[in-house]
Amino acid sequence: QKKYYEGYITLETAEKSFYLFISEGYPYAAGTYEATGYKSVQVRDFFSSYLQTRPHIISFYRTDEVLTKSMIVLFQHLPTMQITTDLVDVEEILGKIKQKGVDSILAIKDLNETSIVLCQQGIPANVYLVDAGEAVKEESATDKMLVYIYSRSGQRNVTIDVFQDIIISKAPDSCPPPENYPKSIPDFFTRQQPDLHVMLGTQS
Helix, strand or coil: CCCCCCCEEEEEECEEEEEEEEECCCCEEEEEEEECEEEEEEEEEEHHHHHHHCCCCCEEEEHHHHHHHHHHHHHCCCEEEEEECCCCCCCHHHHHHHHEEEEEEEEEEECCEEEEEEEEECCEEEECCCCHHHHHHCCCCHHHHHHHHHHHCCCCCCCCEEECCCCCCCCCCCCCCCCCCCHHHHHHHHHCCCCHHHEECCCC
16 A cells, blocks of 8 residues: 655745645645735645745655644634633633534644644644643643643743634645656646636526
8 A cells, every 4th residue: 555645845935935735645735824824825826936936945844644634724714712821721721622522723823833733522632842842741642732831831922723613625726646747746736727618508
């Protein structure tokens, strides 16, 4: 059985950051991040910027499917609620999420870093922390997350975005790669797309 790569590619330009998410071995979704926040875009937008914008910095991150698709949620949805650690007790919020019992994504934002927590049926299950520090010593996902948040919030306010709509979709132009690309991968995804017009009697 063939093993596919999971992960994402970042393209850093002077104005914004582009993300291309790879799932099941091919481009699945794309997005941009700038001062106004996250935005979902088409795959061709990523490659168009790659071809047209100079200079830029490209990085590839190999991850697992859970993190890849959890990150896509941030680009395709708005948070259900947004809290800051100076105003809300984090454990109280976790209690409410657990009581509701639905799958959700928590995006923990500290300065320019975003950590991801996947809650399954309201309980933290997968934790992806930036510079985990002392949290790495904890055994449970919940304790890892709490230690991480409290260690950061002691220095400054930390923002937590809660996403309870976590259904994601492929980009409209996402597709498995052909056996042989005509020129290159960027050329394939930025090629001219044919228009299809359907005629139904006198209507089109």
